[in-house]
Amino acid sequence: MTTQRLFSQDFILCFFSQFTLSLVFCMLIPTIPIYLLRFGAKEGEIGFLVGIFSVSSLVLRPFVGRALLKIPERSFMIAGTLIYAGSSLAYLIAPPFWPLFIVRAFHGFGMGFFSTAIFTMLANITAETNRGQLISYFYLSFNMAFALGPYFGMLFINHFNFNVLLIVCSGLSLISFYMTTKLRKREIVQTEKQPLRLRSFLSREGLPPSIMCFILSFIWGALSAFFPLYALKHGLSNPGIFFIFVAITLFLGRLLGGRILDHSQRERVIMPFLILIVMAIAILLFSATLSMFILAAVILGAGWALVTPFLMIYAIEKAGPARGPAMATYTALGDLGTGLGPMIMGFILELADYPIMWSCLILAGVLNFLYFYYSIVKKARALGG
Numbered sequence: 001m002t003t004q005r006l007f008s009q010d011f012i013l014c015f016f017s018q019f020t021l022s023l024v025f026c027m028l029i030p031t032i033p034i035y036l037l038r039f040g041a042k043e044g045e046i047g048f049l050v051g052i053f054s055v056s057s058l059v060l061r062p063f064v065g066r067a068l069l070k071i072p073e074r075s076f077m078i079a080g081t082l083i084y085a086g087s088s089l090a091y092l093i094a095p096p097f098w099p100l101f102i103v104r105a106f107h108g109f110g111m112g113f114f115s116t117a118i119f120t121m122l123a124n125i126t127a128e129t130n131r132g133q134l135i136s137y138f139y140l141s142f143n144m145a146f147a148l149g150p151y152f153g154m155l156f157i158n159h160f161n162f163n164v165l166l167i168v169c170s171g172l173s174l175i176s177f178y179m180t181t182k183l184r185k186r187e188i189v190q191t192e193k194q195p196l197r198l199r200s201f202l203s204r205e206g207l208p209p210s211i212m213c214f215i216l217s218f219i220w221g222a223l224s225a226f227f228p229l230y231a232l233k234h235g236l237s238n239p240g241i242f243f244i245f246v247a248i249t250l251f252l253g254r255l256l257g258g259r260i261l262d263h264s265q266r267e268r269v270i271m272p273f274l275i276l277i278v279m280a281i282a283i284l285l286f287s288a289t290l291s292m293f294i295l296a297a298v299i300l301g302a303g304w305a306l307v308t309p310f311l312m313i314y315a316i317e318k319a320g321p322a323r324g325p326a327m328a329t330y331t332a333l334g335d336l337g338t339g340l341g342p343m344i345m346g347f348i349l350e351l352a353d354y355p356i357m358w359s360c361l362i363l364a365g366v367l368n369f370l371y372f373y374y375s376i377v378k379k380a381r382a383l384g385g
Contacts, residue, residue, distance in 0.1 A: 010125050011134065013179050014118055017077070019141035020176040021084060021114060024169045026149020030228035030239050031157050031165060037229065039096050047346020049096065049104055050225040054217075054339035056108030057115075058332040064116040065328020072187075073121035077180045080114025083107065085173035091166045112335070119327040123316045124186070131316070136254040136309045143254065147247030150228075151240030158238070206315035206326035208375045213311050213330055214337040215368040216304075219281065219361050221341030227284075230354055234288045241290070245297035246304070253305025267380045270310050274372060276303030278365035285358040314376070 036046045064076055087107035094103040126134045156165040228239040236242075280300035287293055315330045345357050 006130065006134070007137075008125060010121070010183055011138070013183050014121060014125075015138060015141045017081075017176045017179040018118055018138070019145055020172050020179070021081060022142050022145035023149045024084060024088065024172050024176075025111075026145045026243070027153030027156070027165065027169060029153070029224045029243070030150045031153045031162070033225055033228050034157065034232075035162055036096055041096055043226070043229075043346045043349040045097065045346070046229075047222075047225060047342035047344070047349075049100060051221065051339035051341065051343035051346075052101060053104045053108040053111070054221065054335040054337075055343075056105040057112040058335035058339070060109055060112035061116045061328045061332035061335065062325070063328075064113060065120070065325045065332075068117060068120050068328075069325075072185055073117040073124075074180065074183045074185060076113045076117035077121075077183070078177060080110045080112075080117070081173055081177035081180055083110030083113065085170045085177065088166050088170035088173055092163060108335075112331075116328050116331050119312070119331060121183075121186075123327060128317075132309065132313055135312055136306070139254055139309055140251055143247045143250040145247075147244050147251065149240075150243035151238060154238045154240045205318040206329045208371075209311040209314040209318075210330045210333040211375075212368055212372055213308070214333040215364055215371070216277070216307065216311075217334040217337030218341040218344075219277070219337075219364050219368075221338035222345035222357065222361060223281075223284075223341075225342035226345060226349065226354075226357065231293065236290060236293065242293050242297045245294050246301040249298050249301025250305050253302055254309065267377045270307055270372070271369070271377065273303045273305065273307050274365070274369045276300070277307070278362055278369065279303070281358055281361045281365055285355060285362065 032050060033046050036049060041049070068076070083106065087103055087110060090103045090106070091100070094100045122135065122138060153165060156168065224243075227242060231239040231242060276299050280296045280303060283292065283296040283299065287296055312330065315326050318326070345360065348357055348360060
């Protein structure tokens with residue numbers, strides 16, 4: 001298969017549109033907690049304002065997933081980019097708590113529209129024979145954003161101010177909007193009209209990978225919200241360095257390992273990666289220096305490299321033609337985890353300290369591994385004979 005045939009025009013546009021919008025999200029990862037800290041917000045308030053973005057996103061996803069059975073993905077992607085652009089500017093006039101809470105919730109709606117639609121489009125434009133490879137490549141758009149976003153977000157607030165950062169975020173959102181408008185209009189194949197039921201919005205077949213996505217997102221949401229503050233306490237002036245090493249390792253892992261998901265027994269391949277995630281958080285529990293932070297980042301990136309593409313592929317393949325509801329279930333539970341992670345860990349930090357928080361995240365990683373083994377690996381072995 002040639003490179004030209006492997007990467008269609010729509011795939012390339014989706015890739016760079018996702019990269020640009022993810023760059024906005026990633027520039028705000030370390031900066032929003034610091035922004036709130038400068039207003040005197042407590043850890044619980046920071047966790048709540050960080051987490052409401054993802055929680056509000058998940059509210060729309062089941063409805064978007066069902067609507068995607070009738071409405072082209074491109075329409076929801078365009079709406080999502082415009083909401084992103086408007087929300088970035090609204091931060092300029094929205095101080096904590098409640099004004100910023102409303103803006104963060106509205107910003108999350110944009111994520112709900114865009115990411116549910118783009119994952120569904122990705123499922124529809126990739127062939128089954130190379131889906132694992134293409135989805136792994138697509139996830140590099142997130143990796144590139146994670147490599148650049150946190151670092152440059154911190155540079156903007158250290159050398160300029162938050163206003164400049166937010167104007168840049170709005171401009172990047174409009175660039176994503178422009179690329180999204182260049183996507184070809186796909187015709188939706190109408191299926192038989194079915195009554196409104198819970199199954200119309202959610203996918204039971206996609207539930208096991210979605211539950212794993214929830215736990216992983218819970219870990220990531222808490223880590224991304226509070227690692228910047230943890231790193232600042234230990235003298236690291238730019239926590240974005242940690243995210244750069246996570247992203248570089250993710251990039252290399254997915255670039256080199258993408259074909260593994262198409263040519264290997266996926267369930268066996270993923271188990272060591274889940275163990276690496278637990279190891280990385282355990283290292284953070286005892287880390288206080290830049291070298292230890294970098295070691296944890298490299299191991300975390302290696303662990304994360306193929307897990308999320310695997311889970312998405314698993315959800316797509318189990319869903320059959322009902323990919324919209326499957327992607328809605330998968331992304332909604334991911335959002336729920338990303339939102340609840342900082343919320344719950346923020347309150348734990350108010351009551352305890354960082355070692356307790358890292359210990360809780362280690363426990364979540366162990367539970368995720370056990371759930372994967374008993375709900376997916378053993379089931380695959382039983383079906384395999």
